Amino acid sequence: MELPRRTDSSGSIRIFSNDEISRLREQLVQEQKVGSVEPVIERQDQEAVAQDDSLSSQETTKFIIIDDKVYDVTEFIHEHPGGYKVLSTHLGKDATDVFHAMHPASAYEVLANYYAGDLAEPSPTSTPFAHRVRELRDKLDSEGYFQSSKFFYFYKISSNMVLLFLALTILWLYGEFTAGVVTSACITGLFWQQCGWLAHDFGHHQVFQERWLNDVVIGFLGDFCLGFSLSWWKNKHNTHHAATNIHHEDPDIDTAPILFWSEHASADYFADLAEMAPKDDPLTVFLNKHVATRQTWYYWPLLSLARLSWAHASLTYSFTVGSLTKSTLVNVFERTCLLLHWAWYIGAIYSFVPSLSNQILYFFLSQAVCGWALAIVFALNHNGMPIITQEKAADMDFYEIQIVTGRNVKGGLLLDWFMGGLNYQIEHHVFPNMPRHHLKKVQPMIQALAKEYGISYHRCGFWQGTKEVLTTLDYVQKVSKKLVDRAYDY
Numbered sequence: 001m002e003l004p005r006r007t008d009s010s011g012s013i014r015i016f017s018n019d020e021i022s023r024l025r026e027q028l029v030q031e032q033k034v035g036s037v038e039p040v041i042e043r044q045d046q047e048a049v050a051q052d053d054s055l056s057s058q059e060t061t062k063f064i065i066i067d068d069k070v071y072d073v074t075e076f077i078h079e080h081p082g083g084y085k086v087l088s089t090h091l092g093k094d095a096t097d098v099f100h101a102m103h104p105a106s107a108y109e110v111l112a113n114y115y116a117g118d119l120a121e122p123s124p125t126s127t128p129f130a131h132r133v134r135e136l137r138d139k140l141d142s143e144g145y146f147q148s149s150k151f152f153y154f155y156k157i158s159s160n161m162v163l164l165f166l167a168l169t170i171l172w173l174y175g176e177f178t179a180g181v182v183t184s185a186c187i188t189g190l191f192w193q194q195c196g197w198l199a200h201d202f203g204h205h206q207v208f209q210e211r212w213l214n215d216v217v218i219g220f221l222g223d224f225c226l227g228f229s230l231s232w233w234k235n236k237h238n239t240h241h242a243a244t245n246i247h248h249e250d251p252d253i254d255t256a257p258i259l260f261w262s263e264h265a266s267a268d269y270f271a272d273l274a275e276m277a278p279k280d281d282p283l284t285v286f287l288n289k290h291v292a293t294r295q296t297w298y299y300w301p302l303l304s305l306a307r308l309s310w311a312h313a314s315l316t317y318s319f320t321v322g323s324l325t326k327s328t329l330v331n332v333f334e335r336t337c338l339l340l341h342w343a344w345y346i347g348a349i350y351s352f353v354p355s356l357s358n359q360i361l362y363f364f365l366s367q368a369v370c371g372w373a374l375a376i377v378f379a380l381n382h383n384g385m386p387i388i389t390q391e392k393a394a395d396m397d398f399y400e401i402q403i404v405t406g407r408n409v410k411g412g413l414l415l416d417w418f419m420g421g422l423n424y425q426i427e428h429h430v431f432p433n434m435p436r437h438h439l440k441k442v443q444p445m446i447q448a449l450a451k452e453y454g455i456s457y458h459r460c461g462f463w464q465g466t467k468e469v470l471t472t473l474d475y476v477q478k479v480s481k482k483l484v485d486r487a488y489d490y
């Protein structure tokens with residue numbers, strides 16, 4: 001799509017030289033290093049910026065590049081309907097493909113308001129490979145690959161609701177027997193997991209063109225049925241998509257000190273330990289020496305707590321931060337759906353399960369099954385795949401990052417169901433708003449393109465993928481152990 005341009009009063013278009021882009025970028029890097037919320041601008045830079053009224057002179061210029069045009073988002077970033085966090089992953093960078101991947105046509109009109117000028121030279125991350133993926137995207141779009149089958153989603157939602165009906169009926173009829181409680185808890189856990197995958201598709205606007213319609217369905221499936229906040233999820237998950245497996249940027253791998261997914265994460269955490277060690281209290285010493293260096297031991301039990309932790313984060317986010325769009329209506333809708341979730345869930349346990357021990361069993365087992373079922377899939381999607389430093393990511397195009405950091409999982413219909421279509425993780429990341437029922441057909445096209453350009457494309461079985469995840473945890477815990485030993489035994 002040809003993006004509209006604005007000119008200044010003399011009718012000329014501002015051209016940004018490489019030096020100017022580097023200078024603006026350096027300011028942004030400095031601001032991020034200081035971690036300042038308030039802008040950091042050197043006096044001479046302020047003057048330089050003030051001379052140009054097409055760029056904001058109030059604070060460090062926050063800009064992004066799309067299709068070789070520069071956009072000043074200094075003020076807009078606080079109003080961005082997708083939230084501050086996701087946009088901040090691309091400040092000072094080329095955001096062409098991530099922008100095209102995540103926005104409907106209406107966003108292009110908004111974009112025009114922030115046009116500041118053109119690049120003097122084409123962006124280096126607009127590689128021949130990126131051009132080929134863009135061509136493929138346009139072709140698939142014209143062939144209807146971005147249109148969803150409403151029948152497919154109707155079938156998926158209704159068949160999933162049957163699971164809830166089954167779980168509650170079993171609890172109602174056999175809630176006094178432990179076997180009934182166990183069966184019902186397992187089905188509830190799987191029902192939630194499937195709600196998660198469905199809410200995910202609506203969250204990426206795969207199903208409807210209208211954002212509000214997708215949001216209403218997420219309110220039902222995500223907030224009411226599953227207990228996860230749509231705004232919390234979008235903020236975290238969209239940032240993960242924008243900066244997949246990028247160290248310091250992707251929230252999904254930012255799990256230290258509970259789990260370390262790379263030597264970078266381990267080094268960040270343990271590198272300063274040598275200076276701090278003498279001052280450490282006995283509990284910290286114990287945790288560092290005996291817990292953080294044994295992550296493979298507690299990995300599986302830990303996953304059972306994942307759902308509880310995300311449900312807690314959802315409530316906290318919704319009731320403190322609130323809706324991404326800052327809309328009061330969305331806030332009320334979301335908070336009501338979340339509270340109703342806990343009402344029906346606790347109400348069902350209380351009404352159908354007479355004994356306290358079985359009530360506790362149902363609660364923890366349903367939480368654990370859902371935690372495992374979600375987290376196993378998340379781990380297969382990206383863990384144990386390359387983690388990229390910010391410096392390296394700056395030289396890679398968006399599509400290349402999406403391909404090298406994702407893992408596709410081979411399998412049949414059961415796996416498709418269990419993984420909610422995320423077994424085509426790579427294709428999902430290249431085209432996040434493509435409905436999941438098209439991904440299987442697109443998979444060989446992306447694989448062939450990756451092969452043509454020598455880009456690593458990984459596809460393996462379920463057990464092989466799980467083994468790779470565990471091997472990575474093991475490798476990183478050995479790195480952690482070396483750093484910890486060095487700190488305490490010197």
Ligand code: HEM
Nearest residue numbers: 071081082086087090095098102107110111114211238242
């Ligand atoms: C000047 C630049 C940008 C403009 C004008 C802009 C504009 C918008 C608009 C209008 C929407 C709402 C779309 C809708 O109603 O469905 C939106 C949503 C979104 N934007 Fe941007 N955007 C910009 C940059 C970015 C960048 C660089 C990223 C990613 C790195 C991003 C990620 C998102 C995401 C993930 C959403 C969806 C949020 C949701 O589903 O609730 N945006 N943006």
